Amino acid sequence: MTLRNPPIAEALPPVFEERTPRTGLAALILGNLSTSIGLFVLFLLLLIAIFAPWLGTVDPLAIDPTLRTRPPSADHFFGTDKLGRDLWSRVLFGTRVSLIVGFAVAVAATLLGVLLGMVSGYVRVLDGLLMRAMDAVMSIPSILLAIALVALTRPSVLNVIIAITVAEIPRVARLVRSVVLSLRDLPYVEAGVVSGSSSAKILRRHILPNAIAPIIVQATYICASAMIIEATLSFIGAGTPASIPSWGNIMAEGKALWQVKPMIVLIPAAFLSVTVLAVNMVGDGLRDALDSRLVKDV
Amino acid sequence: MTPLLSVRGLSKEYEVGRSLFGKTTKTVKAVQDVSFDIAKGETLSLVGESGCGKSTVGRAIAGLHAATVGEVLLDGRSIADTPSAGWHSRVQVVFQDPFSSLNPRMRVRDIIAEPLTNFGSTRAKTEARVKELIDLVRLPRDAGDRFPHEFSGGQRQRIGIARALAPKPELVICDEAVSALDVSVKAQIVNLLADLRAELGLALLFISHDLAIVDHITDRVAVMYLGRIVEIGTRDDLFGAPVHPYTRALLSAVPVVDPGQRRDRIVLQGELPSPLSPPSGCAFRTRCPLAEPGCAGNVPALTDVGPGRQVACPVVTRTTADVN
Amino acid sequence: MSLLDVRNLQTHFRTRGGVNRAVEGVSFHVDAGETLAIVGESGCGKSVTSMSIMRLLPENAARSAGEILLNGRNLLDLSEAQMRDVRGNEIGMIFQEPMTSLNPVLTVGAQVKETVALHQSIPSADVHDRALRMLELVGIPDAARRMTEYPHQLSGGMRQRIMIALALVCQPKLLIADEPTTALDVTIQAQILELLRDIQREQGTSIILITHDLGVVAEATDRTVVMYAGRKIEEAPTATLLAAPRHPYTQGLLAAVPRLGGDGSGRLAEIPGQVPDMRKPMTGCAFANRCAQATDFCRAHAPALERKAPGHIAACHLAEPEILA
Numbered sequence: 001m002t003l004r005n006p007p008i009a010e011a012l013p014p015v016f017e018e019r020t021p022r023t024g025l026a027a028l029i030l031g032n033l034s035t036s037i038g039l040f041v042l043f044l045l046l047l048i049a050i051f052a053p054w055l056g057t058v059d060p061l062a063i064d065p066t067l068r069t070r071p072p073s074a075d076h077f078f079g080t081d082k083l084g085r086d087l088w089s090r091v092l093f094g095t096r097v098s099l100i101v102g103f104a105v106a107v108a109a110t111l112l113g114v115l116l117g118m119v120s121g122y123v124r125v126l127d128g129l130l131m132r133a134m135d136a137v138m139s140i141p142s143i144l145l146a147i148a149l150v151a152l153t154r155p156s157v158l159n160v161i162i163a164i165t166v167a168e169i170p171r172v173a174r175l176v177r178s179v180v181l182s183l184r185d186l187p188y189v190e191a192g193v194v195s196g197s198s199s200a201k202i203l204r205r206h207i208l209p210n211a212i213a214p215i216i217v218q219a220t221y222i223c224a225s226a227m228i229i230e231a232t233l234s235f236i237g238a239g240t241p242a243s244i245p246s247w248g249n250i251m252a253e254g255k256a257l258w259q260v261k262p263m264i265v266l267i268p269a270a271f272l273s274v275t276v277l278a279v280n281m282v283g284d285g286l287r288d289a290l291d292s293r294l295v296k297d298v
Numbered sequence: 299m300t301p302l303l304s305v306r307g308l309s310k311e312y313e314v315g316r317s318l319f320g321k322t323t324k325t326v327k328a329v330q331d332v333s334f335d336i337a338k339g340e341t342l343s344l345v346g347e348s349g350c351g352k353s354t355v356g357r358a359i360a361g362l363h364a365a366t367v368g369e370v371l372l373d374g375r376s377i378a379d380t381p382s383a384g385w386h387s388r389v390q391v392v393f394q395d396p397f398s399s400l401n402p403r404m405r406v407r408d409i410i411a412e413p414l415t416n417f418g419s420t421r422a423k424t425e426a427r428v429k430e431l432i433d434l435v436r437l438p439r440d441a442g443d444r445f446p447h448e449f450s451g452g453q454r455q456r457i458g459i460a461r462a463l464a465p466k467p468e469l470v471i472c473d474e475a476v477s478a479l480d481v482s483v484k485a486q487i488v489n490l491l492a493d494l495r496a497e498l499g500l501a502l503l504f505i506s507h508d509l510a511i512v513d514h515i516t517d518r519v520a521v522m523y524l525g526r527i528v529e530i531g532t533r534d535d536l537f538g539a540p541v542h543p544y545t546r547a548l549l550s551a552v553p554v555v556d557p558g559q560r561r562d563r564i565v566l567q568g569e570l571p572s573p574l575s576p577p578s579g580c581a582f583r584t585r586c587p588l589a590e591p592g593c594a595g596n597v598p599a600l601t602d603v604g605p606g607r608q609v610a611c612p613v614v615t616r617t618t619a620d621v622n
Numbered sequence: 623m624s625l626l627d628v629r630n631l632q633t634h635f636r637t638r639g640g641v642n643r644a645v646e647g648v649s650f651h652v653d654a655g656e657t658l659a660i661v662g663e664s665g666c667g668k669s670v671t672s673m674s675i676m677r678l679l680p681e682n683a684a685r686s687a688g689e690i691l692l693n694g695r696n697l698l699d700l701s702e703a704q705m706r707d708v709r710g711n712e713i714g715m716i717f718q719e720p721m722t723s724l725n726p727v728l729t730v731g732a733q734v735k736e737t738v739a740l741h742q743s744i745p746s747a748d749v750h751d752r753a754l755r756m757l758e759l760v761g762i763p764d765a766a767r768r769m770t771e772y773p774h775q776l777s778g779g780m781r782q783r784i785m786i787a788l789a790l791v792c793q794p795k796l797l798i799a800d801e802p803t804t805a806l807d808v809t810i811q812a813q814i815l816e817l818l819r820d821i822q823r824e825q826g827t828s829i830i831l832i833t834h835d836l837g838v839v840a841e842a843t844d845r846t847v848v849m850y851a852g853r854k855i856e857e858a859p860t861a862t863l864l865a866a867p868r869h870p871y872t873q874g875l876l877a878a879v880p881r882l883g884g885d886g887s888g889r890l891a892e893i894p895g896q897v898p899d900m901r902k903p904m905t906g907c908a909f910a911n912r913c914a915q916a917t918d919f920c921r922a923h924a925p926a927l928e929r930k931a932p933g934h935i936a937a938c939h940l941a942e943p944e945i946l947a
Contacts, residue, residue, distance in 0.1 A: 007926035187399035196416035347807035480663035482893035510880035553837025
């Protein structure tokens, strides 16, 4: 060191009060209250669906002509419908149909939509053909398409799932195609080409992992939409058969008594609304979390 | 002796603007009739301003798009007749943007290994080679386990260089490879490229708009303007005594840091013409201080003005001829 | 009194990885009619400094402390409404990428006229003439026709001229140019720098030119502030700074600039290492980890700015001050 005493800079005070930032999963969940509420509600509904037989329910199909349209009581928490079936049991078992349909359609439509979208976005010769086909499907409102498809077969949960899936595929395919188009010209995709990777490998390693965030978000919206379409189909008698209680057909059967016993319609309707709301809240939360992670810190 | 790389009469046209019924309404001639050779271990730089077509030439050689007309040959064999594995194990690319050229979801090890696994390296060999490459480009030893976003721009460019060198290529195309980097880091990467070139006997096609960097690394230079080469020659000849008026203007526009070394500046008037509607004849005539009425006629051809030196400007070649 | 006097400016960002001390105690002044360069590499805080002066940073994530005195008035104390008045009327700003700063669906003429009408109280009949004159002032050929065109129809250089015209409409006393030529080709860069010089000469505007390019600094500025890791590390008249830099970082930066007249060997002087992470607490000199001459004293104690020669200050323990007569 030199002989002189060089001036030393003083440390400056912080402008912000220091705060340990949350990281990882905790930040993801705590950072977004509505997501955690949505997740909690969905978890509750899942428990209800799994443990429906043990939650004070009786056979949801058991008819008791002596107990028709009873108000709520200790024996029948939600009362009974016009055939004397226990509404509590029917609504709880109905949770199963909604969750199964929502989840199955989300998975099936996403998988098929991703496949079609990636092919369409990357193999340009097939793009025109595939996208016109998607446009044709999209030009029919999905509810009408589903009605038509179910009408061709006999009502069953599987057929409902297939019908709604077909109607929802174009939404995923279009989204995936546009994401693929925006990614395919990125230098790291070109680097993959120069590295000798085949188209399939480029799609698998470079494009799909970077497109996954919007796809997951879209899947949650499709899940919500599928639940609504299922309920609608069942409500108009073109969906889940009467032998399986679903929120839609419970409402359908209650509609004749709407003026005197609105509870029979309102309770499954409330369940449906809360479920769809919860799914959408999770979707919005995921979108925010996945988006902001792509935004670079200043 | 056949050169390592030959580019013969390369042209690339793009279709822009389609009418409602899918008919192409306009074509942009991004590159027109470009020819040059690169010998083994030699560095050729393509320089010019944005839109001059230098990157389009690089992409055609890299096999990222096909030429509209013309040939790209490696040891006399055309890229059109060579499968991707055969071409890309010998010709590699270092990209401009160190951020978007690395897949953010892959570990550095997998990024570097990608060409190796594609070109049939065994797992054990790949692992050893990746370690070797990480050392070669002077990345920290633990870099392989990390993701690109954990690195700074300069470090990321080292990853890109390691990936390009993985299959032991003979020609590396550096497409503005240091343009996005800060001065102090730029120097690190230029030095690394120069060292690797000497160590591995690489030929480089160095595409850059930065003449000062080019001056530090190149053997030969080709200057492009609006899709054509207007002057080509060795570094000493071309930078020492530029002939084409565009080359002169380009060189004089390079800012000078050192006080007291200001050159007389030729500030070009006007803008780069749109490649959609280039001027007739010599494309540079609209900004050229030497333009004559005759320049609007034919497109000037490259003519020899010395050993390995060609210029596409009849005005200057005529006056030099007069002097001789 | 200086036109602009920045005193001990701190600007911090709240980020996921902790508080980023992007600007940490920077002071400088700009006199009337001079061009000040703020030079440094990416992440050094030069652009954040200019955004702090304009108060253009997101309020929830960024906060500034210190003083930014424009004609003696502290900009950090102004309300947002008062600040809107300052932007444009007293300080004009041009950015690196002129395309994103222009509205793509409005003609160039409409945008210039809108700015003229907004900031100058002249009869609406004269607005068109004034706008036309502004475009002619910034050297746009065939300005009347250009006014009917959209930004995408113009080249990068033309768009940057439009941005300069917009920034100059109200004849601001200060023009902040943040990397105005970085996105442009060299031949166009030369034109734009010449334009800035002309405007300064004719209108007496002060200019802060923010750039990473020492070539631009040399060509176009009077005085230079060098920033590193959010701090001002050296300041001197540009010619002095380039001829005899005192801080090792400035010296390294100058040596690393590629110059024409190389030998083709590819060797350039490099500064080893990386810029420090500004979210981590820093002890000692911010440059110590890359400095070849750093001592233990440097690593332990951050150097303060010190006058090394008349008009020349630097923050380095090892740079001995000249004995001043």
